[in-house]
Amino acid sequence: MQANVKWVEGDTFIGRSESGHAVVFDTGADGTAPSPMEMVLMSAGCCSSVDVVSILKKAKQQIENVEVKLTSERAKSAPRVFTKMNLHFVVTGTDVSEKHLARAVQLSAEKYCSVALMLDKSVKITHSHEVVAGGVK
Missing domain, CATH: 2.20.25.10 (N-terminal domain of TfIIb)
Known part of the structure; x- marks a missing residue:
C-alpha cells in the first residue's frame, strides 16, 4: 500500500x-x-464498524443503523499519543440480539480490525455497546 x-x-x-x-x-x-489524530481515531471506528456490520448481517440481524461513538485520551506532553480509546457501538434495529452484537464487537476487537489491533500495542482500547429498538417502516 x-x-x-x-x-x-x-x-x-x-x-x-x-x-x-x-x-x-x-x-x-x-x-x-x-487533524491527523482525529483521522486515526475515526479510522479505528470505521474499521471496527465495517467488521460489526458485516458480522451482524451474516448473523441475519435486522440492523437499521450502526454508529460508533469514539472517545479518547491523549498524553499531556509531546508526543501527544493516544493513551486510551473507547469504541461504543449503538446498533438500532428490529429484534437485534445483544448476544450477537457483543460477539461481533468482540470479534472485531480481537481478530479483525487491523487499525485497532495495531493501536492496541500501545493504547488501552475498550469497547462497549448497546441495542436500540428500531422503528417500524
Whole structure:
C-alpha cells in the first residue's frame, strides 16, 4: 500500500491513496479539516464498524443503523499519543440480539480490525455497546 501527502497552504494538507482517493487534513489550528489524530481515531471506528456490520448481517440481524461513538485520551506532553480509546457501538434495529452484537464487537476487537489491533500495542482500547429498538417502516 502506498500514499502521499502534499502541503496545500497554511496548515492544510491533502493525502492521496494509491486507490486514487483524496482526504483533506488540517493541523487543527484552522479547523477546516480533521487533524491527523482525529483521522486515526475515526479510522479505528470505521474499521471496527465495517467488521460489526458485516458480522451482524451474516448473523441475519435486522440492523437499521450502526454508529460508533469514539472517545479518547491523549498524553499531556509531546508526543501527544493516544493513551486510551473507547469504541461504543449503538446498533438500532428490529429484534437485534445483544448476544450477537457483543460477539461481533468482540470479534472485531480481537481478530479483525487491523487499525485497532495495531493501536492496541500501545493504547488501552475498550469497547462497549448497546441495542436500540428500531422503528417500524
